[in-house]
Amino acid sequence: MKLASATSAGATWPSWVLVAAAVLVSGLLLAGPALRRRYPVAWWLLCGFPAVAFRVVQTWRPLMAGCGLAVSRRPALTVVSGLVGKGAPPPQPRVPRRGLIRPTSSGFVLLVRLLPGQVPEHFVKAAPAMAENWQVHSVRVTSWKPGVVRIVASAADPLADPRVPKQRGPGHLLRVTVGALETGAAWVVDLRRVPHWLIVGATRSGKSTLINALVAGLAPQPVALVGIDCKGGMELSLYEPRLSALATNREQAVRLLAALVDLTLDRMTLCRAARVRNIWGLSGKERPVPVVVIVDEIAELFLVASRNEKDEAHAAGTALIRLAQLGASLGVFLVVAGQRVGSDLGPGVTALRAQLGGRVCHRVADPGTAEMALGDLNPDALKAAQAITPEQAGTAVLASGDGWERARSHLITEAEAEAVAAEYAHLTPVLSELHVEAP
Structure with a gap:
């Protein structure tokens, strides 16, 4: 009797498993749209990823063969297979071995x-075919180590609606989350790691939005913000309550940049006296406040119409290059932005570009600007930047010595950035050496 009961229980056990699995799958299918909308990560891990993973496994061999990534067996082995197997089909071609x-x-x-x-x-050439076969938004292939490539697939476009967590408190010094990367990770601008940045983009491409996000992230931090806006301060004057200094024309900019160079040299003397290589080696009380210099519309500094303007442009360019060369270790960081940046503005622009290790290129109006921003770092990044359409406002290609990524800045309006600047106006450091009187 006990044996019959155990047999009956064993027979019903698989049925209950199948019923539970069917109920679970049905529930996921019914709740799928709401789950995907409210909890996209949970939906992807529970529903989307298993289906795509199964698709990858099923299509791997035919996909590799169709893309020319399979290698035929040796002819001799094919002949032996035919003799031994009495006409049996030859062995299948070898395909690249994939990991988990x-x-x-x-x-x-x-x-x-x-x-x-x-x-x-x-494999880079086969990436579009992979995305099509696996029914994902995009596939990107990079070299992982000799003999191994890394394939990163995005199920949906993460730049369509970037979700960036709100920063609580000041966060890490000089580190700001400004948007999202194409991989789904946060787009972080870390001035301690990449101290100087060049940001280019046409009107309504998202350049100003990125600067808004950067200012909003730096405002709660114990840093000094300095603005140079030679268009009369139309852009950066929004943040004036949080700025330690603001130049609104080229004459003021030249004096302010000269004062910043002097400030940098004073810090160099301080570090030398303390026998340290940078300000981060100084104690907390001795360490001077970091200074972030934001230059909006760099072309206004370099365009000249007279001999006097030529001298001013040369002085401004020389000062910026010196700040870029000396500032990283002395706590002075540059963020240089412009709609158009090209060698036609003068040799100073090219020399300055070489010192700006971080590059961000939005949609631009001329290919020369994209070439100036990205061409010397990565040709593939240049192609990706030139493919940005007017409908993709905020989307950009960012590049540095570590590689390149597509990204999109978090939408922070001018009103929001202005409110943040006013909220943290009490944190604005007073740098008396930057208050240069007009001659």
């Missing part, structure tokens, strides 16, 4: 070992 498919918050990551004779460029 690991989910991310909005896609997945996959490592693939190359076959002999293959290079990462072969």
Whole structure:
């Protein structure tokens, strides 16, 4: 009797598992749209990723063969197979060996070992086909280490509606989350790691929005913000309550930049006396406040119409280059922005560009500006920037010595940035050495 009961229980156990699985799947399907809308990460991990992972496994071999990434077996082995197997089909071609498919918050990551004779460029060319077969938004292939490539897939466009968590408190010094990367990760501008930045973009491309996000993130921090806006201060005057100094024309800018150079040299003397290489080696009481210099519309500093203006432009360019060369270790950081940046503005622009390690390129009106911003770092980044359309406002390509990414800044309006500047106006450091009187 006990044996019959155990047998009956064993027979009903798989049925209950199937029923529970069916109920779970039905619930996910019914709640799918609401779950995807309110909890996109949970929806992806529970529903989207398993389906896409199954698709990758099923299509891997035919996809590799169709993209020319499979390698045929040796002819001799094919002949032996035919003799031994009495006409049996020859062995299937070798395909690159893939690793585990690991989910991310909005896609997945996959490592693939190359076959002999293959290079990462072969997989880069096949990325659009991978995205089409796996039914994902995009696939990006990068070299992981010799003989291995890293495939990163995004299920949806993370730049369509970037979700950036609100920063609580001042956060890390000189580190600001300004948007989202195409990988779904946060777009972080860390001035301690990449001290100087060049931001270019046409009108309504998102350049001003990025500066708003940067100012809003720096305002709660114990740093000094200095503005140079030679268009009469139309852009940066919004943040004036939080600015330690603001120049609104080229004459003022030249004096302010000269004062910043003097400030930098004074800090150099301080570090030398303390026998440290940078201000971060000084104690908390001795360490001077970091200074972030925001230059809006760099072309206004370099365009000349007379001999006097030429001298001013040369002085401004020389001072900016000196700040870029000396400032990183002495706590002076540059954020240079403009609609158009090209070598036609003068040799000073090219020399300055070489000192700005971080680059952000929004949609631009001329290819020369994109070339100036990205061409010397990565040709692929240049192509991606030139593909940005007017409908993709806020989308940009950012590049540094570490590589490049597509990104989109978090939408912070001018009113919001102005409110943040007013809220933290009491934190504005007083730098008396920057208050230069007119001659």
